[in-house]
Amino acid sequence: MIIYATAKKSIVFILLSFVSAQLLAQQARLQPYAPNAAEVADAYQLSLKMDTTLRNIPTNNDIIPFWKKDGTAFWYKKNLPDRTWEYYYVDAATGKRQAAFDHHKLAQNLEKVTGKKQNPLKIQLAELYFADQGNTAKLKIQDKWYELNLGDYTLADIKDTTIYRYNAKRPLQQRRSRWQGNRQSKKSPDGKSEILIRGGNLFVIDLATKAETQLSTDGNADKPYGEFAWSPDGKNIVAYKIDPKEIKKVYYVLSSVPGTTRGELKSREYAQPGDDFTAYQPYVFNVSKKTAIKVDADPIDFFGAPELHWRGNSSRYYTYEKVDRGHQRFRVIEVDVLTGKTKNIIDEKTKTFIYENRIYTRYLPKTNEILWTSEQDGWQHLYLVNVLTGKQQLITKGNYVVRDIDSIDIVKRQVWFRANGMHADEDPYFIHYYRIGFDGKGLVNLTPEKGNHNLSFSPDRKYYIDTYSQVNVPPVSELRLTASTKKLSEIEHGKTDAYLATGVKLPEVFVAKGRDGKTDIWGIVCLPSKMDPNKTYPVIENIYAGPHDSFVPKSFLPASEMQSIAELGFIVVQIDGMGTANRSKAFHDVCWKNIADSGFPDRILWMKAMAVKYPNADISRVGIYGTSAGGQSSTGALLSHPEFYKAAVSACGCHDNRIDKQWWNEQWMGYPVGPHYGEQSNITNAGKLQGNLFLIVGEADENVPPESTYRLADALIKANKNFDILSIPGMGHSDGGVYGRRRKRDFFVKHLLNAEPPNPNISK
Incomplete structure (x- = not known):
């Protein structure tokens, strides 16, 4: 655990006092949102309608290209509104994009040969391959193969079903x-x-x-x-x-x-x-x-x-x-x-x-070298190790994180990798792609635009497609030359119009200082589409604090469960606190033998600062929910921070790290199993429960043993604590599915809005 100096604690205390004073002044004129039965029923209807509408609007967050074997062209499927789609063909040399074929003509001829009605915007192609100069294509529809003549759109049965298969999303070298x-x-x-x-x-x-x-x-x-x-x-x-x-x-x-x-x-x-x-x-x-x-x-x-x-x-x-x-x-x-x-x-x-x-260790036997990643200088970086001498040479350096090695060019002595945090003017979690020489020179950013990137190469790696977005900025897909990173063309450019027309408020990014008074903590805020500026709304945190990764979405996210919950009259947030991955080693080390911390000191400070910017956020009514490790943390919030969190929904939680899987828990809690395991157990601390707790567990959970939740329930009963529990027959590791998610919303409506959710047992 990191021990913070008294001076830093003083800074945080002063900051808290200042934030609290500002918050009280701003919220003095606002009234709590307290819906009546009719308003609650309308909110549920709006949430369901909004969720359906948003999910029917395509994001195209990721283009999956299908390349010709010679790398001269590719085609892809573009999602359209109302779960329809079209196919497009792109000439790589020119970047010219056009419809892969006339969808109406193909649909008409498919009807003739299959005898089945075909929607031009819902043609179900199991396989599609353009084998020559674009004059013909091979199609597979269900289990039947055809050759399509793109001149007259005739379809002929074929026996030669051989096509070139290439997964553009797969790294060149698998780990x-x-x-x-x-x-x-x-x-x-x-x-x-x-x-x-x-x-x-x-x-x-x-x-x-x-x-x-x-x-x-x-x-x-x-x-x-x-x-x-x-x-x-x-x-x-x-x-x-x-x-x-x-x-x-x-x-x-x-x-x-x-x-x-x-x-x-x-x-x-x-x-x-x-x-x-x-x-x-x-x-x-x-x-x-x-x-x-x-x-x-x-x-x-x-x-x-x-x-x-x-x-x-x-x-x-x-x-x-x-x-x-x-x-x-x-x-x-x-x-x-x-x-x-x-x-x-x-x-x-x-x-x-x-x-x-x-x-990551990549062995280069021809040169007796190893490419290796280590956090020994405080950040995850690449090293070149000489097997004969053991000498280590640092390849990458700086306050950023190497996330993965994509490939290695032994001839040019270059390594291609993904990293986050290299650019000071953007979210440090945004992933970019780079190449660099083994000597640490010649760093090239393949993905220069601001945003979270997803990249794929042509078979010969002459071209690549870069798709990038932000949580509230729709995706852009560009075709670029690998050698120079020159942009050849823009393949797709998403827009927000269709989403905003529904009334939805896209997620907003918010940053505040953590417990040390200097580290930036990043999160997002989801607001109800019909938020009354004169009212305050309870805050609900979606938590997953597992140390194995970071979890706040970074790519375009107009529709989510968080937004659906927000429509019921909540401000829903998600935060990556200290103890999660993808930042510095010191940031991550907070979790060491300390999983119960869950980044709560950072999360609470973040929400208090958020409430200053968003005075409609009522942080006297804060709920929290999570699944798996998030289930452990959400219950832990009521046990260790009852002064801030008032209601929690915990699904299939790992409530005691001794009960959960060995490989995950020893990684963060250490070995041998010491007294700190029991001291941080929700089961051990069940008697400290304050607030309202709802436990969800699937009886067939093969990830976290169900007894983790049942033992917590046993401890709560022995401590004479009130709580709710839902055990779902036959369900595995889950948040409860459709039923569990509905019950979760009902729980927060009841305990944070002090309102009665719609009762499905009463016929309308």
């Missing part, structure tokens, strides 16, 4: 998850031998003679050898002596399975914090010499057997990654297969945590 582990191959590189595990021991079989060579003798059923890999020259085998640990199970009962009269018990493996893990001790076996060398390294007791990376063309040295349990040490370890000796190529340690899932 394998460490959870995938080692890639096993039984056959030797020359295909002449095969590995066999029998009785827990390692054998090699000559496939021609069927002769067997036993390489280990000390394995058994309890501690077998396994998870093997051949060296590239086939002379050695890396295998592990395994100390297996059974993963414990969790259970739930399906109460309402159709056609049954009894509940159905379900179980599955589910590791929780502190549980034992299978351990893997690496060995190197020489096939011809029949020798075994125990690798000079501790067993791998976290994750599984790792993927191996061999040095250049060598079969003598390989590296593997090791994450220590507790996430405070990460290593890339090199092994000499002739001696079993090891050395650390990368050895990173921290007093808080290393965000394991954000470590």
